[in-house]
Amino acid sequence: MSFWTAQTGPHWDGDAKGDGTDRCIGEVVCPDCQNVMARFLEGANGVGLRAWIPARAVGDPGGRDAGWECFTPIADDQPADQDGSVLSCWRGHGGLWIDGAACREVVRLYRERGKKVRHAAGRAPGDAV
Numbered sequence: 001m002s003f004w005t006a007q008t009g010p011h012w013d014g015d016a017k018g019d020g021t022d023r024c025i026g027e028v029v030c031p032d033c034q035n036v037m038a039r040f041l042e043g044a045n046g047v048g049l050r051a052w053i054p055a056r057a058v059g060d061p062g063g064r065d066a067g068w069e070c071f072t073p074i075a076d077d078q079p080a081d082q083d084g085s086v087l088s089c090w091r092g093h094g095g096l097w098i099d100g101a102a103c104r105e106v107v108r109l110y111r112e113r114g115k116k117v118r119h120a121a122g123r124a125p126g127d128a129v
């Protein structure tokens with residue numbers, strides 16, 4: 001799990017939005033249902049990827065889906081191209097994937113087009129699920 005540099009805590013509403021001061025420059029969407037799973041946010045310190053990772057709530061089995069909000073900065077040299085993370089869509093589509101190379105591609109496309117980029121997540125390598 002070296003891809004994420006921070007796990008910012010439990011998250012309940014299934015949609016990582018950042019703190020409202022950052023500009024959303026891209027989204028990672030589920031290739032099956034187009035649900036947004038992570039957002040690229042540009043702030044004063046550069047671009048970061050903020051994602052919501054669904055998890056089962058131990059103390060609340062009948063409640064809403066819970067999860068963790070994770071964060072990693074996206075820079076020229078990190079995360080590494082092949083360094084990635086499994087993503088799961090909270091509508092039940094699992095085994096999805098984002099990696100450093102894809103993150104930098106989204107940032108590059110944003111710089112080129114000047115508008116928000118929608119990136120459909122890839123499929124996780126077989127040994128990562």
Ligand SMILES: [Zn+2]
Pocket residue numbers: 030031032033034035089090091092093
């Ligand atoms: Zn989905």
